[in-house]
Amino acid sequence: MIGAGAVGPIERIFEQYRVHGHRCYGETVSEREHALQCATIAEAAGEEDLVIAACLLHDYGHLCHEKGEGIASRGVDARHEELGAAALAAWFRPELVEGVRLHVEAKRYLCFLDPRYAARLSPASATSLRLQGGRHSAEEARAFSAGPHAALAVKVRRYDELAKQPGRKTPPLESFREVLVAWLLPSAADGARQA
Numbered sequence: 001m002i003g004a005g006a007v008g009p010i011e012r013i014f015e016q017y018r019v020h021g022h023r024c025y026g027e028t029v030s031e032r033e034h035a036l037q038c039a040t041i042a043e044a045a046g047e048e049d050l051v052i053a054a055c056l057l058h059d060y061g062h063l064c065h066e067k068g069e070g071i072a073s074r075g076v077d078a079r080h081e082e083l084g085a086a087a088l089a090a091w092f093r094p095e096l097v098e099g100v101r102l103h104v105e106a107k108r109y110l111c112f113l114d115p116r117y118a119a120r121l122s123p124a125s126a127t128s129l130r131l132q133g134g135r136h137s138a139e140e141a142r143a144f145s146a147g148p149h150a151a152l153a154v155k156v157r158r159y160d161e162l163a164k165q166p167g168r169k170t171p172p173l174e175s176f177r178e179v180l181v182a183w184l185l186p187s188a189a190d191g192a193r194q195a
C-alpha cells in the first residue's frame with residue numbers, strides 16, 4: 001500500500017504526459033497524441049495488453065530529457081529508448097521494458113527486412129534512423145530477430161508508424177490504466193489502481 005499522499009507509478013506517468021505530452025519531436029502529432037493513437041490502434045487490432053501497454057509507453061523517454069523538441073533535425077539522438085526503458089524498469093516487468101527499449105532496433109530491423117516499410121517512414125523517423133545507426137546489417141538483423149522480445153518490439157514499431165495522424169480521436173490516458181497496472185512489478189502494484 002502506498003502511503004497517504006504518495007503518488008503511484010501510473011499517476012506519475014500520466015502526469016508526465018499531462019505536463020510534457022504537448023511536446024512534438026518532428027512529427028505532426030504531439031507526444032501524448034502519438035502515445036494514445038499507438039495504444040488505441042493496437043487495441044483495435046485485438047492485441048494483448050502487453051502490446052497495448054508497450055505501444056502507450058514506447059516513447060516515454062522523449063518526456064525524460066530536456067534536450068528540446070525536434071532534436072533529430074539538429075543531429076541529436078537523446079537515446080530516448082534507453083531513457084524510457086531505464087525509467088520504466090523501476091515499475092514494470094521486464095517484458096514491457098524490453099518492448100520499449102527495442103522499438104528503435106525494431107525500426108532498424110524492419111528497414112533491413114522490408115523496403116516498403118523503409119519507404120513509408122515519416123521524414124522525422126527517417127532522419128532519426130540515420131542518427132540511430134541506419135538499417136540493420138544482415139548480421140544485426142539475425143541477432144535482433146533471435147532475441148526473446150523481437151516480436152513485441154516489431155509489433156510496437158509497426159503501430160508506431162500508424163500513430164501519426166493529426167486530429168485522430170482517442171480515448172483518454174485514464175482508459176489505459178488497467179492495461180498498465182497488469183504489467184507492474186509486484187512491488188509497484190499496490191495502490192496503482194487508485195486514480
Ligand SMILES: [Fe+2]
Pocket residue numbers: 034058059160
Ligand atoms: Fe513512436
